[in-house]
Amino acid sequence: xxxxxxxxxxxxxxxxxxxxxxxxxxxxxxxxxxxxxxxxxxxxxxxxxxxxxxxxxxxxxxxx
Numbered sequence: 001x002x003x004x005x006x007x008x009x010x011x012x013x014x015x016x017x018x019x020x021x022x023x024x025x026x027x028x029x030x031x032x033x034x035x036x037x038x039x040x041x042x043x044x045x046x047x048x049x050x051x052x053x054x055x056x057x058x059x060x061x062x063x064x
C-alpha cells in the first residue's frame with residue numbers, strides 16, 4: 001500500500017476537516033512568505049482539496 005493510499009484511508013470520513021486543514025496550512029504559508037508565492041499556494045490548495053478535501057468522490061477521484 002502506497003503512502004497516498006494510507007493517507008486517503010486515514011482521512012476517509014473526515015474530508016471537511018482535511019479541507020479546513022489545507023486552507024489553514026496555505027494561509028500560514030502565505031503569512032510566512034508575505035504572499036510572495038500566493039498563486040502557487042492557491043494552486044497547491046486546490047489540488048490537495050481535489051485529492052483529499054470535501055470535493056473528492058467516494059473513490060478518491062475529484063467530483064465533477
